[in-house]
Amino acid sequence: xxxxxxxxxxxxxxxxxxxxxxxxxxxxxxxxxxxxxxxxxxxxxxxxxxxxxxxxxxxxxxxxxxxxxxxxxxxxxxxxxxxxxxxxxxxxxxxxxxxxxxxxxxxxxxxxxxxxxxxxxxxxxxxxxxxxxxxxxxxxxxxxxxxxxxxxxxxxxxxxxxxxxxxxxxxxxxxxxxxxxxxx
Numbered sequence: 001x002x003x004x005x006x007x008x009x010x011x012x013x014x015x016x017x018x019x020x021x022x023x024x025x026x027x028x029x030x031x032x033x034x035x036x037x038x039x040x041x042x043x044x045x046x047x048x049x050x051x052x053x054x055x056x057x058x059x060x061x062x063x064x065x066x067x068x069x070x071x072x073x074x075x076x077x078x079x080x081x082x083x084x085x086x087x088x089x090x091x092x093x094x095x096x097x098x099x100x101x102x103x104x105x106x107x108x109x110x111x112x113x114x115x116x117x118x119x120x121x122x123x124x125x126x127x128x129x130x131x132x133x134x135x136x137x138x139x140x141x142x143x144x145x146x147x148x149x150x151x152x153x154x155x156x157x158x159x160x161x162x163x164x165x166x167x168x169x170x171x172x173x174x175x176x177x178x179x180x181x182x183x184x
Contacts, residue, residue, distance in 0.1 A: 023089035037074035068121030096163025098139035
């Protein structure tokens with residue numbers, strides 16, 4: 001007789017493969033299911049869509065961390081029934097740059113990146129709610145997954161900070177170049 005462990009795949013897919021597929025799956029949900037995920041998949045009995053997504057995409061099944069990730073993705077995903085709507089994952093735009101372009105303050109960024117594990121999910125979901133109200137709601141969600149799901153979020157936090165401050169520097173340089181050109 002085989003155990004459940006015998007039925008599991010021998011290799012677990014990487015977040016680089018799982019997150020884009022998960023974001024595409026969230027984008028195809030009906031509006032009611034997507035709304036339930038945006039409200040919080042673990043409230044009450046939980047949303048059926050959450051449990052289905054968790055079973056399909058979570059290699060480890062850590063419900064609370066995955067709930068925050070799926071909620072964040074649902075918040076960032078465009079609303080409505082539009083067939084073929086874009087997912088929230090856009091591999092070309094880094095999370096740090098998206099935060100900078102959306103005018104998330106350095107203080108808010110610092111709070112998010114320094115948050116202890118028990119507060120990280122809540123602060124990230126709040127940040128995603130803020131981003132959802134801007135033009136910068138589609139970005140590379142793999143970093144979000146690494147930030148939330150990793151026991152050591154340091155590499156993801158450093159990447160977010162690095163990309164934020166690089167975008168800040170680029171903006172300042174562009175502003176200075178414009179200023180120098182107009183003064184010449």
